[in-house]
Amino acid sequence: MEMARIGILLDNRAAARKWDFGLNVFERYVGEMLSHAGIPFQWFEEIDMSQMSSFDMIIVALADETEQTRNQLWQYAVSGGIVISYAELNAFAGKLGCEPSRIIGAGYARMGSMYEKAEALRFLSAEPWRILATTDRSTIAEYGSLVHAGTGQQSLGAALQSFKVGNGYFERWAINMASTVVMLQQGTGPVLTDGVPAPDGTGPVNDNLLKADDRIAQDWEYDRLRTETGASYFAHPYADYWRELMIGHLIRTAARLGKILPFIGFWPDGVKHVALISHDSDLNEDVHAEATLELLNECDIQSTWCMLEPGYSPYLYERLLEDGHEIGFHYNALEADGGEWNKEEFSRQLDWLKQASGIETCCSNKNHYTRFEGWSELFSWCENNGLQLDQTRGPSKKGNVGFLFGTCQPYFPIAWSNESNRMIDVVELGFLTQDLDVSSIWADSSIINPILDGVCKVGGVAHFLYHQAHIQTKEPVRRSFRKLVEEARKRDFKFWTGEQINDWYRSRRELRIESLNEHGLAVVRGREQLQAAVVWIPVIMSEDAQDDSNTDIHYGVKCKKQLVVVENEQSTMTT
Structure with missing residues (x-):
C-alpha cells in the first residue's frame, strides 16, 4: 500500500492582502x-499543476479564487485528486450545483456516526452551501447538520458536503476548522x-483585572454542565474534538483512493494520557513548601513548582531538584503587588528566579492570577527569554473550571495579524482547575471525575493546580489531592512534570514519516x-481488519501499532 501525500495551499498573495487590511x-x-497529529504534508504557495500532481489530496487553506485557480483545482479533481476546503472556495458553488447560504454565527455541528465522542461540536461561524433544486444529488453526499444554540434541532445546512468530480472528489466543510480551533x-x-460574567454569578470575570479568561469562545449557558453537587464546569474539549474530526476525515478520504495516512502517536508506547500537578508559591512560606513536599512524597508524584518573587529559602530549591520536581516561573504582573505588565519586568523577575534557585535554564511559566493582556505578548516574552512552556491559560473563577479553552492538549499558539500570524515557539498547556474544596467560593472535588473522563476521551493532559498554602492549611484540599491521584491512577494516567511534557511533545514532532516500505x-x-x-x-x-492484534481505535479508525527506533536520521520499525 502507498502512503497518501498531502499538500496544503496557502496563497501568499491572498494572505498578504488580508494582512494589509489587518x-x-x-x-x-x-x-x-x-x-x-504527526501527519506529514507539504506547503505550497501558488497554483502549479506540475507540483499539485504529486499530491493525492490538496487542502486549500487560502487561495485567491481567480479563474486560473478554479480551473486548475477543478482539473486536479477531475484527474483523480481530492480537493478539501474549510469554509472557503465559494466560487465553486455554482459549478457544483449549489449556492452559498447565509453565514451562521456561533452554533453546533451534530456529526452523528461520523464523530461519536460528542453529541455536538461548538463552532463560532459557518458558511454552508444549499443544493439547488435542479441539481442531480446522486453525486453529492452530506454529513452532519448545523444548528443554532438554543433553537432546537432545525438544520441550517450540512457540516460537510462531498462532491464526486470526474475521477476525484471535492470535499467542503462549512466550518473554518483552523479559525475555530484557534479562537x-x-x-x-x-x-x-x-x-462578560456568568449570568448565574459563578463566573465574575469582570473584576477589573485583565486575565486569560476575559475572552473566551464558549457560552456560559450552553457549554457547561453541573456535577451531582451543583458545581458548574465547561464540559467539552471542543478544540480537541475538531482536531480529531479533521484528522479522521483525512484518513477516511485517503482510504477512498486506496492510500494509507499513517501518523505519529501522541504519547510514548504504553501511555494513553498524562496528569500534571503544578503549584504556585504565592505566599512563599517555607512551611507551605514542606507540607506540599510531604504530600507529594506520600503520593509518589513529581510536580512543577511555579515560583513567585521573593520565593523560598535556598535549601528548598535544592530539595525540589533532588526529589525530581521542576522549578518553574510565576510571573507577577499584579499591580496590587507592585507588578507590571511589560517585557522588562518579565525578564527581571525571571532573572531573580534563576539567581535565587540556582537553575541555569527555566522551562515553564504560569502567570500570577492568570494575568493576561493582548494576544501573544506573553508568548513572545517567553520566547525571548528561553521559556518553552506556558501554563497561564486556565480558569480564575469557580464557575469556569474545566475545558474553558476547549483543549487539554499541549499546542503551539499562533500570533495576530500584526505579526503575519506566525507560529510561536512556545508550547501552551493550560490548567483545568485549582485548589479543590478550599471553600464555597471555589470548585469542589466533584469535578475530578468528569474532568479526568473528558481528558481520557481525547488522550490529553489533566492539569490540576494546587497552591502550597492551601495544601498546608486545609485538610479538605489535601483530601481532594489524594482523591485526584487515586482516580487518575484508576484511569491509568501517568504523572509527568511540565518540562517532561514539553520535552516529549517537541521531540515527537521532530519525527517525520517519509513513506511506507514494501512490508x-x-x-x-x-x-x-x-x-x-x-x-x-x-x-x-x-x-487486515480481521486481525485485532496490536491494534487500537484512533480518530474513529482501527489502526495497527508500530514502534519506532530513530537513529542517525534513519529509522527501523518493529511491529
Whole structure:
C-alpha cells in the first residue's frame, strides 16, 4: 500500500492582502493541526499543476479564487485528486450545483456516526452551501447538520458536503476548522477589557483585572454542565474534538483512493494520557513548601513548582531538584503587588528566579492570577527569554473550571495579524482547575471525575493546580489531592512534570514519516533517538481488519501499532 501525500495551499498573495487590511490568516493553523497529529504534508504557495500532481489530496487553506485557480483545482479533481476546503472556495458553488447560504454565527455541528465522542461540536461561524433544486444529488453526499444554540434541532445546512468530480472528489466543510480551533484555544480576540460574567454569578470575570479568561469562545449557558453537587464546569474539549474530526476525515478520504495516512502517536508506547500537578508559591512560606513536599512524597508524584518573587529559602530549591520536581516561573504582573505588565519586568523577575534557585535554564511559566493582556505578548516574552512552556491559560473563577479553552492538549499558539500570524515557539498547556474544596467560593472535588473522563476521551493532559498554602492549611484540599491521584491512577494516567511534557511533545514532532516500505512499515526520520515512539497505520484492507492484534481505535479508525527506533536520521520499525 502507498502512503497518501498531502499538500496544503496557502496563497501568499491572498494572505498578504488580508494582512494589509489587518485581517487574520488563521488558515495557516491547518498545517499546525496536521503537525500536531504527526501527519506529514507539504506547503505550497501558488497554483502549479506540475507540483499539485504529486499530491493525492490538496487542502486549500487560502487561495485567491481567480479563474486560473478554479480551473486548475477543478482539473486536479477531475484527474483523480481530492480537493478539501474549510469554509472557503465559494466560487465553486455554482459549478457544483449549489449556492452559498447565509453565514451562521456561533452554533453546533451534530456529526452523528461520523464523530461519536460528542453529541455536538461548538463552532463560532459557518458558511454552508444549499443544493439547488435542479441539481442531480446522486453525486453529492452530506454529513452532519448545523444548528443554532438554543433553537432546537432545525438544520441550517450540512457540516460537510462531498462532491464526486470526474475521477476525484471535492470535499467542503462549512466550518473554518483552523479559525475555530484557534479562537477556542486563544480566545475570540486580544484581551483589552474585562470579560462578560456568568449570568448565574459563578463566573465574575469582570473584576477589573485583565486575565486569560476575559475572552473566551464558549457560552456560559450552553457549554457547561453541573456535577451531582451543583458545581458548574465547561464540559467539552471542543478544540480537541475538531482536531480529531479533521484528522479522521483525512484518513477516511485517503482510504477512498486506496492510500494509507499513517501518523505519529501522541504519547510514548504504553501511555494513553498524562496528569500534571503544578503549584504556585504565592505566599512563599517555607512551611507551605514542606507540607506540599510531604504530600507529594506520600503520593509518589513529581510536580512543577511555579515560583513567585521573593520565593523560598535556598535549601528548598535544592530539595525540589533532588526529589525530581521542576522549578518553574510565576510571573507577577499584579499591580496590587507592585507588578507590571511589560517585557522588562518579565525578564527581571525571571532573572531573580534563576539567581535565587540556582537553575541555569527555566522551562515553564504560569502567570500570577492568570494575568493576561493582548494576544501573544506573553508568548513572545517567553520566547525571548528561553521559556518553552506556558501554563497561564486556565480558569480564575469557580464557575469556569474545566475545558474553558476547549483543549487539554499541549499546542503551539499562533500570533495576530500584526505579526503575519506566525507560529510561536512556545508550547501552551493550560490548567483545568485549582485548589479543590478550599471553600464555597471555589470548585469542589466533584469535578475530578468528569474532568479526568473528558481528558481520557481525547488522550490529553489533566492539569490540576494546587497552591502550597492551601495544601498546608486545609485538610479538605489535601483530601481532594489524594482523591485526584487515586482516580487518575484508576484511569491509568501517568504523572509527568511540565518540562517532561514539553520535552516529549517537541521531540515527537521532530519525527517525520517519509513513506511506507514494501512490508507496509513506516519509514521515519528524526534528528535524535526517541524511545518508545509509536506510528499508527490505519487498517483499510478487509483482510487486515480481521486481525485485532496490536491494534487500537484512533480518530474513529482501527489502526495497527508500530514502534519506532530513530537513529542517525534513519529509522527501523518493529511491529
